[in-house]
Amino acid sequence: MLELHDVQSGPVYDDCKCENGQEYTESNLTLPSRCYSPSGADCSWYRDCLERKFKCSGTEDDYAMAFATKFCNLYSQSYQDFSQDGQQWIDAVRKCLQVSLVQTLRPYLPFTCEDVKRIAFDSKTPCYVKPIPERRRSNSDDKMKILNDFVDSMAYTLHWQEKEVLWFSDPEINSNISASSETYIDIFLTDRNVYDLDVKNTTVPSNTINELKKMAQTGELNGNIDGFSIKILSSHGCLDANCDTLLFNVTANDNGMLL
Structure with a gap:
């Protein structure tokens, strides 16, 4: 729901529902199940999930280890220096950045290291500006x-x-x-x-x-x-x-x- 509709709560839309009798089990996945639903709080997600699938480390498109993990850890190191609102923003941004890359982990979608880098950088501005999905306006x-x-x-x-x-x-x-x-x-x-x-x-x-x-x-x-x-x-x-x-x-x- 976050990937397709930018919604993190409420009813599941038809295009995100499993069919009757269908079950997405651990055996269908090429990575641990936690990789497909990142919390944003765990910086090792880039190493254990993204890098594990694409193995881009050392290439010119090494986003996961050379860039994402580095800045994720910097946020963690300075986390206590931020106000409560600042910490809420950090949590939301880190989750948004990781969720935006979950699509590349789908076993039925062919992505490359170059694709991962492009999608990651394209998601930065939206995630920094609006990291939390919009709710109904009051x-x-x-x-x-x-x-x-x-x-x-x-x-x-x-x-x-x-x-x-x-x-x-x-x-x-x-x-x-x-x-x-x-x-x-x-x-x-x-x-x-x-x-x-x-x-x-x-x-x-x-x-x-x-x-x-x-x-x-x-x-x-x-x-x-x-x-x-x-x-x-x-x-x-x-x-x-x-x-x-x-x-x-x-x-x-x-x-x-x-x-």
Whole structure:
């Protein structure tokens, strides 16, 4: 189900079901059964499963031992240095990378070392960006997207991308939010070079904060996103993430959303 439909729970679709009386037993497999359902937590999977079948070690297409095992172990060595969310992402990525290669282990499919390397590298971006299969979107997901899109539209208006300013938004979402309600969005600004190694040393321009304060107050940043009209009610800026040091606090000229 993960291979064909990117789904890891729920009912099994017809194209993944065994026929009546059919059983996929150990005798049908050329590798241990665990190879066909990797957890992602075991880096030896590349050696015991992938390399055992293809024996690519020492060739120019040696992906399993020269690349995959090396980086899988690096994640393991630094695992405790990550936050809980970071560890969850690592677990999901490692599983996604291994699951994407299970198709090459099927005894009835003819793959080569070159195929394995190609499939592995093609899976990296999808696994890094969306390692966990998507679930059905909820109303909270939709509201989160709308509010994040609103912040992105503000960033576009204020030219943050061109000014090498990196932004992160964190909307307050709960089940009571309606189309006419008020909510808060935390927006964190930092120099892009802090997270992007390709960017030279930069600092957030001083006029960036002044523009944000002014345009939030005058309503120039208000907008419509996916049919929702969003207005800023007030805006306050801080010099630290906990807002222990207040930089400004302004009230908008029109009613709307708390920012």
